[in-house]
Amino acid sequence: EDGQWLQGQHWPEGSIGRLMEPAPAVFDGDATVAQVIETLRPVVSHTLVTYVFVVDADRALTGIVAFRELAFARATQRLSEIMVSRPFSLQPQTAVLDAMREVVRRHYPVYPVCDADGRLIGVVRGAVIFEEQAFEISAQAGAMVGVEKEERLATPWQRALRFRHPWLQINLVTAFVAASVVGLFQGTVNRIVLLAVFIPVLSGQCSNTGCQSLAVTLRGMTLGEVGANRTRALLWKETWLGFVNGALTGLVAAIGMFWLARHQEHPQALMLAAITFVAMAGSCALSGVAGAAVPLALKRLGADPATASGIFLTTATDVVSMGLFLGLAAWLIA
Amino acid sequence: EDGQWLQGQHWPEGSIGRLMEPAPAVFDGDATVAQVIETLRPVVSHTLVTYVFVVDADRALTGIVAFRELAFARATQRLSEIMVSRPFSLQPQTAVLDAMREVVRRHYPVYPVCDADGRLIGVVRGAVIFEEQAFEISAQAGAMVGVEKEERLATPWQRALRFRHPWLQINLVTAFVAASVVGLFQGTVNRIVLLAVFIPVLSGQCSNTGCQSLAVTLRGMTLGEVGANRTRALLWKETWLGFVNGALTGLVAAIGMFWLARHQEHPQALMLAAITFVAMAGSCALSGVAGAAVPLALKRLGADPATASGIFLTTATDVVSMGLFLGLAAWLIA
Numbered sequence: 001e002d003g004q005w006l007q008g009q010h011w012p013e014g015s016i017g018r019l020m021e022p023a024p025a026v027f028d029g030d031a032t033v034a035q036v037i038e039t040l041r042p043v044v045s046h047t048l049v050t051y052v053f054v055v056d057a058d059r060a061l062t063g064i065v066a067f068r069e070l071a072f073a074r075a076t077q078r079l080s081e082i083m084v085s086r087p088f089s090l091q092p093q094t095a096v097l098d099a100m101r102e103v104v105r106r107h108y109p110v111y112p113v114c115d116a117d118g119r120l121i122g123v124v125r126g127a128v129i130f131e132e133q134a135f136e137i138s139a140q141a142g143a144m145v146g147v148e149k150e151e152r153l154a155t156p157w158q159r160a161l162r163f164r165h166p167w168l169q170i171n172l173v174t175a176f177v178a179a180s181v182v183g184l185f186q187g188t189v190n191r192i193v194l195l196a197v198f199i200p201v202l203s204g205q206c207s208n209t210g211c212q213s214l215a216v217t218l219r220g221m222t223l224g225e226v227g228a229n230r231t232r233a234l235l236w237k238e239t240w241l242g243f244v245n246g247a248l249t250g251l252v253a254a255i256g257m258f259w260l261a262r263h264q265e266h267p268q269a270l271m272l273a274a275i276t277f278v279a280m281a282g283s284c285a286l287s288g289v290a291g292a293a294v295p296l297a298l299k300r301l302g303a304d305p306a307t308a309s310g311i312f313l314t315t316a317t318d319v320v321s322m323g324l325f326l327g328l329a330a331w332l333i334a
Numbered sequence: 335e336d337g338q339w340l341q342g343q344h345w346p347e348g349s350i351g352r353l354m355e356p357a358p359a360v361f362d363g364d365a366t367v368a369q370v371i372e373t374l375r376p377v378v379s380h381t382l383v384t385y386v387f388v389v390d391a392d393r394a395l396t397g398i399v400a401f402r403e404l405a406f407a408r409a410t411q412r413l414s415e416i417m418v419s420r421p422f423s424l425q426p427q428t429a430v431l432d433a434m435r436e437v438v439r440r441h442y443p444v445y446p447v448c449d450a451d452g453r454l455i456g457v458v459r460g461a462v463i464f465e466e467q468a469f470e471i472s473a474q475a476g477a478m479v480g481v482e483k484e485e486r487l488a489t490p491w492q493r494a495l496r497f498r499h500p501w502l503q504i505n506l507v508t509a510f511v512a513a514s515v516v517g518l519f520q521g522t523v524n525r526i527v528l529l530a531v532f533i534p535v536l537s538g539q540c541s542n543t544g545c546q547s548l549a550v551t552l553r554g555m556t557l558g559e560v561g562a563n564r565t566r567a568l569l570w571k572e573t574w575l576g577f578v579n580g581a582l583t584g585l586v587a588a589i590g591m592f593w594l595a596r597h598q599e600h601p602q603a604l605m606l607a608a609i610t611f612v613a614m615a616g617s618c619a620l621s622g623v624a625g626a627a628v629p630l631a632l633k634r635l636g637a638d639p640a641t642a643s644g645i646f647l648t649t650a651t652d653v654v655s656m657g658l659f660l661g662l663a664a665w666l667i668a
Contacts, residue, residue, distance in 0.1 A: 018495045041406060049402070066403035068383070072375060102649055104468070107461030109443060127441030130464050134438070136472060138556045141475035142549030145542050153554035153564070157571050157578075164546050168539065172583045175538040176590060182531045183594075188388050189523075189530050196523050196530040197516045200652055203534055204509040207503065207541075208479050208645065215476030220487035230487070237491050244491075245499055249506045256510060260517075311542065318534055 007014035015204045017092030018101050019129065020113050029062060033073045036065075051109045051218055053120055054083050060118040061089060089114040090124060099124075101224055138220060143160035144214065144310035146171070171311050178203075178318035185326035188333075194261060194272065195329055202255060202279060202325055206287040206317040209245055213238040213291025213311055221295060235292050243281055250280030268333050273326020275328045283321035290316045296322045350433050351426030353463065354447050356454035359386045363414030368386030369409045374393060374520075384444045387454055387495040388417050394452040395423060397470070423448040424458060434467045435558055471556060478548065478644035512537075512652035519660035522667075528595060528606065529663055535587055536613060536659055540651040543579055547566055547572040547625025552640055555629060567625050576622020577615055600651050602667050609662045617655035624650045 011017025024047050027036055036052060043049060052070070054063035065085030073082045089112040090099050103111060103126065111129075113122045139149035146167025151160055182189065182199065187196050217234065220226045226234065254277040259271035294313050295305035345351025358381050361370055370386060377383060386404070388397040397417030407416045423446040425432055438443060445463075447456045473483035480501025485494055486574065490588065492526050551568065554560045558570065588611040595603035628647050629639035661663065 009627065037405060044402065044406065063393065066401065067405045068378065071371060071401045072378065072405040073361050104465060105461060107443060107464065109441060109457065125441065126381040127439060130441065131438060133464075134467065134557065137468060137471045138474070138553045140472070141478060142546065142553060144475060145545040145549060146551050147546050151550060152557075153550065153559045153568060157575050160550075160571075160575055161578055164575070165582060168542060168546075168579050168583050169586065171542045172535070172539060172586055175535040178534045178538065179531050182534060186527050187533065190527045193520050193524045193530075195515050196533065197520065197525075199530065199533055200512045200516060200537055201506070201509040203537065204512065204648060204652065205506060206504060207648075208505045211644070212481050212502075215479060216485060216487065216494075219472045219476060223468065223486075225487045234487060237494075241491050241494055241498070244495055245502050248499060249502050252503065252506055310545070314538060314542075320539065322534065 007188075011012065011092050014096055014131075015092060016090050016094045016096060016113060016308075019096070019124045019132065020092065021124045021125070023053050025049045026055055026059075026120065027052055029054045029056070029078065029080055029083070031077065031079050033070055033077050033082070033102070034075035036079065037070065037075075037255075050276070051112075052079065053112055053123075054079050055120055055204020058117075059120055061087065061112055061114050061120040063087060064112065065261070087112065087121075087306050091116070092121065096129060096132045097136050097301055100129055101262040103129060113305065130320070138307045140218060141215075141221065143294045143304065143306035144308070146210075146308050146311060167311060168307055170308070174311060174315035175318075177315060178322060181319055181322045182326065184323075185330055188330040192266070192329060194257070194264065194266065194334065195326060197260070198253070198257060198276060198325070199322060202276075202283065202321045205246070205249055205253070205280060206283050206321040208315045209242050209284045210287035210313045211310060213288045213290075214294060214309055217292045218295050220311070221299070221305055228305055231296055235289055238288040238292040240288075243285035247260055247277070247280040249284070250277040253277070253280055258307050271333055272329070275325065275332060278323035279321065279328060283317065283324050286320050287317040336534055345426050348430055349426060350428045350447060350458055352362075352428070352666045353458045353466065354426065355459070357387050357446065358452055359383045359666050360389055360393075360454065361386055361413055363390070363412065363417065365413050366409065367404055367411050367413070367416070368409035370413065371409075385446075385499040386413065387439070387446055388413050389454055390465070392451075395421065395448050395454040397421060398446065399569050401519040403438075407596060410504060415655045421446065423452075423454075425450070426455065426659055430463060430466045430530045431470055434463055437463060446649065457608050474552060474640045475549075475555065477574070477638065477640035478545075478552070478642070480642050480645060484608055488665055501642055501645060504642070508649035509652075511649060512656060515656045516660065521661055522664040524598070526596065526667065527665060528600065529590070529595070529660060531643055532587070532591060532610060532659070533656060536610075536617065536655045537652055539580070539583055539587070539614060540617050541648045543576050543618045544621035544625040544651045545644060547576065547622045548628060548643055549625075552629050554631070554637055560630075565630055570625055572622040572626040574622075576625075577619035580615040580618025581611075583618070584611040587611070587614055606663070608658065609666060612658035613655065613662060617651065617658050620654050621647075 052065040064087040065083045069082045148163040238287040254273040258273035261272045293307045299305040386399040397419045398421040399417045403416045462513040473612035482497040588607040595606045628643045633639040
């Protein structure tokens, strides 16, 4: 009978059911402490038994007894008298990351797994859940730039290529979108080539400002800190932070632009510096709010909030930052 | 006496000592099972006791007894007969992430902590170590772009600004380095303004290719997969992957360049396309190897391998990709 519990293949990938093992010590509530100890004595010499599970006639889980309770009980007491009733249990179809949030404070060595009717169908060791959790969380930074969580250091390059390449082609398409913004203003760039020099500066700053916001938001989602009533405050905070960061770095960049434009004897050095400042402050504010909005939107759409979030984010920041910068220059100078 | 174990403030930040609690059940090896059970009976009603710790006259930890062993033992047996001798223990100065690697397979609910002389000075709950671990690992994606691990969603914006802003100024300096490469070739960009259109494409592709490699390498380091004898193989694999990815996306970008150059009736459209292809393949190969090399180098220098790794990486990829692209154009066309 135990064999059927091991058929984890029936449960979805990444679910608790896939990590299940058979429960080694299952008793009726009428069994006495002495009976349980004598029955288990030969078992514990070769199997690690952590809890005694108590089930009813339908195999529904009614209680759990730790050996601590067995040690303090009288030999004639019944399990039903000393057990913890209505114990915590996991469902086989629950995703590991969701289960992890339920068990992080409990940290039991072993969790019972029950089906929809409450029947005990197996156990999952806490260590297995947490190994899985470290595996999942450590995959997030890669997911942001299009790395599958299955990819490990030992993954052969052909397989790594198959995992990573599609996202790079998607990134290329989005990069063309950003490039087309520059293309729109080719005439302006042609007249003021100094603008081309500042494109990587602006793009790099916005991308980094946005990625800071993205990383903080994703981490908050992972650690379960993003409540429905906190998203508005989060979006405002990241907009403001992006603006202040952009204004301060924009000031330095504007000084650099002014110096360079004067050096090249450009007649409108001050205007170029002002445009650099406004473009940096404005597009960093937008990068900040986009960094928080992208994973929230992905989650609302039912997708994994980390997957390719960095790719979507940099497209948005590139388009806005270069559009604002070159658009202002075209409007005010050229 | 227990009070002194709680003075965790003496241990370094992020160490096991900071997470320590006093051990609630400590006995001499000569104590009998019946004595221990009677002594603990009033204690377990208000304190969670998981293990009985056995110490010698100097308070050195000699063994651990689980309640499972107490349940199966005779009342007259002594702890020294049923204890697990030379038990696993943690040291108070050990960093939490290092301790985590030691305990992940064990997954005990509680670990004894002993000083250099083997004396039991406290216990650490496994749940506390794992919460700390989730906190540390989830901070990595942010660390790559200059977010402190102390920053949470609830961190006030002023404090978040103080955390994030210095790295953005550093990013600005490195962006100026990349910009100066474009500045070197201002004359070339001036003659072929189409090059300016492709700068964000090249920069975006290299940055994403490099970040994929960076994320995979950092994750391997976190999961303890990077051995000293595997770094060379890792660097080669990422170079090759970067090259193949760059060649395939470079082909698409080259077609785009050719189409655009023909559309604008540029006389050397084919050469521009060839330069785009070579620059993409070459600089993506370098981005791949840089993504793996940056965290390895940071670790060898004694720094945290994740911190600002994304900032260092994109500087390198920007300088190389734009230098190669504009340099080839200056040499072969302009």
